Amino acid sequence: MEAFYSTWNQVDCTNFDEYLERIGVSPSLRKNAKTPLAMDICQDGEKVGVNIKSPHKKHQLLVKLEEEFDENTNDGRNVKATFRMEGNKLVKEQKWDGKEMRMEYEIKDGKMVMTLTFEGVTASITFEKA
Template identity: 35%
Template sequence: MVDKFVGTWKMTTSDNFDEYMKAIGVGFATRQVGNRTKPNLVVCVDEQGLICMKSQSTFKTTEIKFKLNEPFEETTADDRKTTTVMTIENGKLVQKQTWDGKESTIEREVSDGKLIAKCKMGDVVAVRTYVKEA
């Protein structure tokens, strides 16, 4: 079910990410760094069956480990403390983050050998595209 997401993915494009970061409340300086950063996304399944997702860049590396459908506490790259739930919906890996009465969703799907991440906050949508390296 998550097998198609497993691997190392290199970001190739990022569209409207500055607007998404504004919508979730990221400050100007952090947005400037975030806009220039092209992180790798590493997805794996560990020996206990936990799904691991690591975002690696020269700016910051973040990692989450989770079981599908089970809420967990996440500290995001911009230091938000969220309650996050990961699910599989229609073949997409969906990450719902809630904090301070707000909700953001990141939908990841694999299509034509690319991983497409749609980051949504209200009516703002950013699209980040990755290609598989390994």
Template identity: 45%
Template sequence: MLQDFCATWKLVDSQNFDDYMQAIGIPFASRQVANATKTTLIIQADGDRVMLRTLSTFRNTEYVAKLGEEFDEITPDDREVKSTFTVEGDKFVHTQRWDGKETKLIREIRDGKLVMTLNFEGVTAVRTYEKVDRRTSFIPAM
């Protein structure tokens, strides 16, 4: 199931992302940059280990973690969060927790596209990615 997400994905559509970023506390200038940036997302897996890499002209991030195990993440907007990757049914879920708050980035495959729904305190954004390349090879050692 997780293997379905293992590929390189390019952002092609973004709905309500500015409202979501504002809700989680991202300043105006950073939101403007993020809204203008077309990110590339690379997901790789090996058993229960997942590597999630986001590439953009603004900032690149890379995280390697075991499914279900909490890890430290510094988000592109510099929030220090505790994160967890899980698979819930046919969804790949990335949960971030900080300062008593929580957001979920829920990824699923729809019509061959990766659709990521971001939820925070009643605000929902949807970002859609198209597959650029299928890669399932992995990941550096943890």
């Protein structure tokens, strides 16, 4: 888990617009999502902090691994979410309206790759340490 604790800046993005369209994000919000993200992942006692920043919005979470929590996403979805470790991956799952989304964070060659999957559409965002 410690390998994820850092400040990360987005350097690449693949298929993200298609992913956002599939989960139902409006065209105007998808346009805003094209700006690069910065992400801080840290430990705060028994909890993990995940803070995502863009020029348009901030999204902050402080949660325990393996515990389900309520989340209001930047695109307005109210979901039940859970973070957990699966091997060397930090995994987040979101559930809403009978739907499920999976987000995997993995360290590869010193970079963090976030892979998002929903209904057969996969996107990836690559980050480098700030």
